[in-house]
Amino acid sequence: MSTQPRIWDMPGGIHPPQNKAQSTARGLERIPLPKRLILPLLQHIGRRAEPIVQVGERVLKGQLLASSHGQYSCPLHAPTSGTIVAIEDAPYPHASGLTEPAIILDSDGEDRRIELQPVADYRSLDPVDVLDLIQAAGISGLGGAGFPTATKLLSRPDHRISTLIINAAECEPYITSDDMTIRHYPARIVSGIEVLMHILKPDQVLVGIEDNKPEAIAAMRAAAQDTTIQIIAIPTKYPSGGEKQLIQILTGKEVPSGGLPADISVLCQNIGTCLAIHEAILLGRPMINRIVTLTGAALQRPTNVIAPIGTPIHELLAFAGLQPERLHRLVLGGPMMGFTVDSAAPIIKTSNCLLAATREELPPPPPALPCIRCGLCAEACPVELLPQQLHWFAMGKDYAQLQRHDLFDCIECGACAYVCPSSIPLVQYFRAGKAEMRAIEQQHSRAEHSRQRFEHRQERLQREAEQREQERQARAEKAARAKAAREAQAARAQLAEPPTAAPDLARIQSRKVSTLSAEQKQLKVAAATARMALQRVQKQLATNPDNTDMQKQLPELEQAFAEAQQAFEQATTQEAR
Amino acid sequence: MAVSPPISSPHALGSNRTRNIMLQVLLATLPGVLLLTWFFGWGTLINILLAGSFAIAIESAILRLRQRPVAFYLNDGSALVTAWLLALALPPYAPWWLVLVASGFAMVFGKHLYGGLGQNPFNPAMLGYAMVLVSFPVEMTSWPVWRGIEQLQPALTPTLGLIDGLQRVFAPASLPTDGWTSATALDLLKNNSALTLDELRAAQPAFGSMAGRAWEWISLAWLAGGLFLLYRRVYTWHAPVGMLAALAVMSLLFWNGSGSASNGSPLFHLLGGATMLGAFFIVTDPVSGATSARGRLVFGAGVGILVYVIRVWGNYPDAVAFAVLLMNLCAPTIDYYTTPRTYGHSKPKRGLGKVDQP
Amino acid sequence: MAIILTAVLVLLLLALVFGAVLGYAAVRFRVEGDPIVEQINALLPQTQCGQCGHPGCKPYAEAIANGEPINKCPPGGEATIQALANLLDVEPLPLDGEHGEEKPPTVAYIREAECIGCTKCIQACPVDAILGAxxxxxxxxxxxxxxxxxCVEPCPVDCIDMLPLPVTTQNWRWNAPQPLAGSFGSQRGVA
Known part of the structure; x- marks a missing residue:
């Protein structure tokens, strides 16, 4: 295919030095099996996987270690055979440097795998079943964010996908993992894309590759020759590999703000994900390896490796010949959007590049000067924001204005900060601003929630109080009525036969007045308890007359009650005398 | 676990620095400065030297007063650029105190009272210029005559020697006050009510072939410097093109022929006075101008229209300073109405309309 | 005399007409706003902690609407005071230390081994956030x-701790760059 369909331009963008040649010279290497793997339960966007293995358990390569937990989750498999030594908080590749729960696996060096269950004839399967296989293989996007792939494919079930876009732009400097993936496995990638086509049935499939990767373009074109897949070379410009930007370049359409590509019938998948899908379906292998670029001037032999997920970063660096004294900044990802990591952390499913940079390569940022509103940032911004204005409002914490200037459409690509002549850390301002706004939003919804709970509680308490009040009144009324009735009766009785009730009344009154001694009280309580027990058994016998236990108990209880009552009466009559 | 604060991406930074931008602006003025010096003698260079030293001295003093790191901020070169542009706008051989007042006003009232670099709503150079223009009109309208006029009008002698020049700047009383200045072409056209343009051109050597002898060449030199800056992407084309186009359209609409009531041809307005200096070195000031590309176009057009209005119907023969200051006032409003459309939004958010409170 | 009378009458008439128009407009185009108490309540943090001396946020909102100072809410802190000052168009005051100090948000934790199940904390909780019988x-x-x-005060065995929410990778966030000492610029990376 020599003629290329039309492509569009994206606004803004920058041309930083490529630095890609260093890591492509050595092909694709395999690293020696690491002794210990750290497998965080969170390797994707969403919820942590739930471990289903116990500490001390022996597992085989490819065995399921943790199952997905809800829809936005992804299962985790053992990258090699060995023993689970711990499930605990472990170093994690994250900008914060905080830890995350992880399964620690000590390899036994045998690399024995479970039996694979490849599906050669996936076309006979229902797409939903193929999706289940993808989900079960633990595939999440290999490009950057790490969205669980099956979830992404289903993101808008009611929208038909007309254009499937395969992202192989790899626009960030230094990173070559997609490039090397394509060069080595073009046929497998095409096969993976065909699996996706089987699931989505798109009208067209576009593979976007930046034109600084001629080998990859040629390899893909050769592999896709007999298919409808179109390989499109796009101009090299950062950040053309951003999902929204690539969609704009290849289709001329824009993903609506706050929406998903599926809203405009487009779906985007990373090229590495396609390889993983091929391996999952046609080879039956779950996602336990990935291709990582090891680069930077602090490495003696920058290269690309196939590494088991969970390999600690220091082992990868050692493999590539790290010169620790030259290492100045260790970045996971590219120099534009990556983040600094500690070398104790492992690589996870989203880790595409390790950049071990020297001081000359990534010098410490110079102190920022005041913004002179030169506008270079606005020229570089691929989403046509006004970073200089956003910076201004972010410094002043003017959240209403940040909202008005669409801060949440910022993709944090870093083009603005790259071109800034005052070296203002714009992206950090924007990240902090977004985080702060989200926190405020959350605080508001929490406060609203608390208010509702408080008000409901108040209502409930009031209702209860009212109910008690009503009951009290009802009781009081009843008592009053009873008293009135009694008085009326007494009056009538008095009229009829005046004094006969008097001795009784006197007796009752005298009884009431007489106070019981402590001993008597005790006896009275004992008698009451015995009566209660007796009544309970009698009641139960009434409903269930065949209960022999109870029948046996009954005479005993009767006697106990009689004794207690007698003792009490004795005591009272004694005193009365 | 002790966590050192992470460094935010991007880790790679471009090589562009504020200082480079400032130096490139200075470099771009060189053709104009050379021509000014050729036509008017050492006056412009003396202006630059004086204004530059005053500005740097004042900036250092204020930075110290405000307890800011002096060397760090002087290093960005912004004070020098302000003073430099101001010096180019002032007439050559302006008395030293005039330069001091202008650059002092520019630095103190134009820049630091608002918080220093990047915070000023007005173009500091133009603020200083406008201040001395309204305060000292005589000195400010004393434009020296140019090299070569003595052959046309023997009564006039251009000041070309360095000693003469220094005397004019520091001890003007020691020299004859007549014969070294003359009205500019803009002045002459403004005050003309009897002669047709052809007659005017014949009578007054100040009119060159297009827009005033010496002036037209100097304008072309500014244009060349501006094109260099455009090529170097120091700024975008929007503001200069907006200003020049608006001025051209205005002068085309109100040309009024070439009789005695003529307001001057478009070419006359484009190449006369400070149009080109303004278009490529003044309205392009990013701090006090509008923000977005579209906004800068509008901003430039506003300046162009105001320049014409003031030149033709106002009281001043040239008007770049006032036009720029007036448009500086409008810049925030322009920003509100020219916000670009963000990716993924069907239409831009424009206008002052209701902003949701956070 | 007649002129004066005419003028007075005309003015009276005008006053009546305009008054009628204004009155009509006031009724016809009435802006249905939240009552001020609701607006104030929406700005309060709804912790229902009572540190202001009122039994909950709503009562304090009512008190503010009746002229009580706006600086008695420690959980809301400066941000809330500022927001209230904006809403009510009054000068923001510093937080009244008598009612407590602004602290980072905390969450109650019950040391479950020590809990005796007395339900006192359940009755004290203003938002029914404690479970148990x-x-x-x-x-x-x-x-x-x-x-x-x-809930801390009523607990007879002191088994409730107020702990700050732990920072995890899920809720960690970037801090804004700190301005360079004594300047309007800013320093990258210093959080």
Missing amino acids: ARQMHTVIVDECTGCDL
Whole structure:
């Protein structure tokens, strides 16, 4: 295919030095099996996987270690055979440097795998079943964010996908993992894309590759020759590999703000994900390896490796010949959007590049000067924001204005900060601003929630109080009525036969007045308890007359009650005398 | 676990620095400065030297007063650029105190009272210029005559020697006050009510072939410097093109022929006075101008229209300073109405309309 | 005399007409705003902690509407005072130290081994965020807890701790760059 369909331009963008040649010279290497793997339960966007293995358990390569937990989750498999030594908080590749729960696996060096269950004839399967296989293989996007792939494919079930876009732009400097993936496995990638086509049935499939990767373009074109897949070379410009930007370049359409590509019938998948899908379906292998670029001037032999997920970063660096004294900044990802990591952390499913940079390569940022509103940032911004204005409002914490200037459409690509002549850390301002706004939003919804709970509680308490009040009144009324009735009766009785009730009344009154001694009280309580027990058994016998236990108990209880009552009466009559 | 604060991406930074931008602006003025010096003698260079030293001295003093790191901020070169542009706008051989007042006003009232670099709503150079223009009109309208006029009008002698020049700047009383200045072409056209343009051109050597002898060449030199800056992407084309186009359209609409009531041809307005200096070195000031590309176009057009209005119907023969200051006032409003459309939004958010409170 | 009378009459007439128009407009185009108490209440943090001396946020909102100072809410802190000052168009005041100090948000944790199941904390909780029954161990629903402190006092065995929310990779966030000492610029990376 020599003629290329039309492509569009994206606004803004920058041309930083490529630095890609260093890591492509050595092909694709395999690293020696690491002794210990750290497998965080969170390797994707969403919820942590739930471990289903116990500490001390022996597992085989490819065995399921943790199952997905809800829809936005992804299962985790053992990258090699060995023993689970711990499930605990472990170093994690994250900008914060905080830890995350992880399964620690000590390899036994045998690399024995479970039996694979490849599906050669996936076309006979229902797409939903193929999706289940993808989900079960633990595939999440290999490009950057790490969205669980099956979830992404289903993101808008009611929208038909007309254009499937395969992202192989790899626009960030230094990173070559997609490039090397394509060069080595073009046929497998095409096969993976065909699996996706089987699931989505798109009208067209576009593979976007930046034109600084001629080998990859040629390899893909050769592999896709007999298919409808179109390989499109796009101009090299950062950040053309951003999902929204690539969609704009290849289709001329824009993903609506706050929406998903599926809203405009487009779906985007990373090229590495396609390889993983091929391996999952046609080879039956779950996602336990990935291709990582090891680069930077602090490495003696920058290269690309196939590494088991969970390999600690220091082992990868050692493999590539790290010169620790030259290492100045260790970045996971590219120099534009990556983040600094500690070398104790492992690589996870989203880790595409390790950049071990020297001081000359990534010098410490110079102190920022005041913004002179030169506008270079606005020229570089691929989403046509006004970073200089956003910076201004972010410094002043003017959240209403940040909202008005669409801060949440910022993709944090870093083009603005790259071109800034005052070296203002714009992206950090924007990240902090977004985080702060989200926190405020959350605080508001929490406060609203608390208010509702408080008000409901108040209502409930009031209702209860009212109910008690009503009951009290009802009781009081009843008592009053009873008293009135009694008085009326007494009056009538008095009229009829005046004094006969008097001795009784006197007796009752005298009884009431007489106070019981402590001993008597005790006896009275004992008698009451015995009566209660007796009544309970009698009641139960009434409903269930065949209960022999109870029948046996009954005479005993009767006697106990009689004794207690007698003792009490004795005591009272004694005193009365 | 002790966590050192992470460094935010991007880790790679471009090589562009504020200082480079400032130096490139200075470099771009060189053709104009050379021509000014050729036509008017050492006056412009003396202006630059004086204004530059005053500005740097004042900036250092204020930075110290405000307890800011002096060397760090002087290093960005912004004070020098302000003073430099101001010096180019002032007439050559302006008395030293005039330069001091202008650059002092520019630095103190134009820049630091608002918080220093990047915070000023007005173009500091133009603020200083406008201040001395309204305060000292005589000195400010004393434009020296140019090299070569003595052959046309023997009564006039251009000041070309360095000693003469220094005397004019520091001890003007020691020299004859007549014969070294003359009205500019803009002045002459403004005050003309009897002669047709052809007659005017014949009578007054100040009119060159297009827009005033010496002036037209100097304008072309500014244009060349501006094109260099455009090529170097120091700024975008929007503001200069907006200003020049608006001025051209205005002068085309109100040309009024070439009789005695003529307001001057478009070419006359484009190449006369400070149009080109303004278009490529003044309205392009990013701090006090509008923000977005579209906004800068509008901003430039506003300046162009105001320049014409003031030149033709106002009281001043040239008007770049006032036009720029007036448009500086409008810049925030322009920003509100020219916000670009963000990716993924069907239409831009424009206008002052209701902003949701956070 | 007649002129004066005419003028007075005309003016009176005008006043009547305009008054009628204004009155009509006031009724016809009435802006249905939230009553001020609701607006104030919406700005309060709804911790229901009572540190202001009122039994909950709503009563304090009512008190503010009746002229009580706006600086008695420690959980809301400066931000709330500022927001209230904006809403009511009054000068923001510094937080009144008598009612407590602004602290980072906390959540109640019950040391479950020590809990005797007395239900006193359940009765104290203004948002029903504590679960449990008599003689049963109690526990706090972390997502519902406002960190109001009110359950700590009634606990007879002192088994409730107010702890700050732990920072995890999920809720960690970037801090804004700090301005360079004494300048309007800023320093990258210093959080």
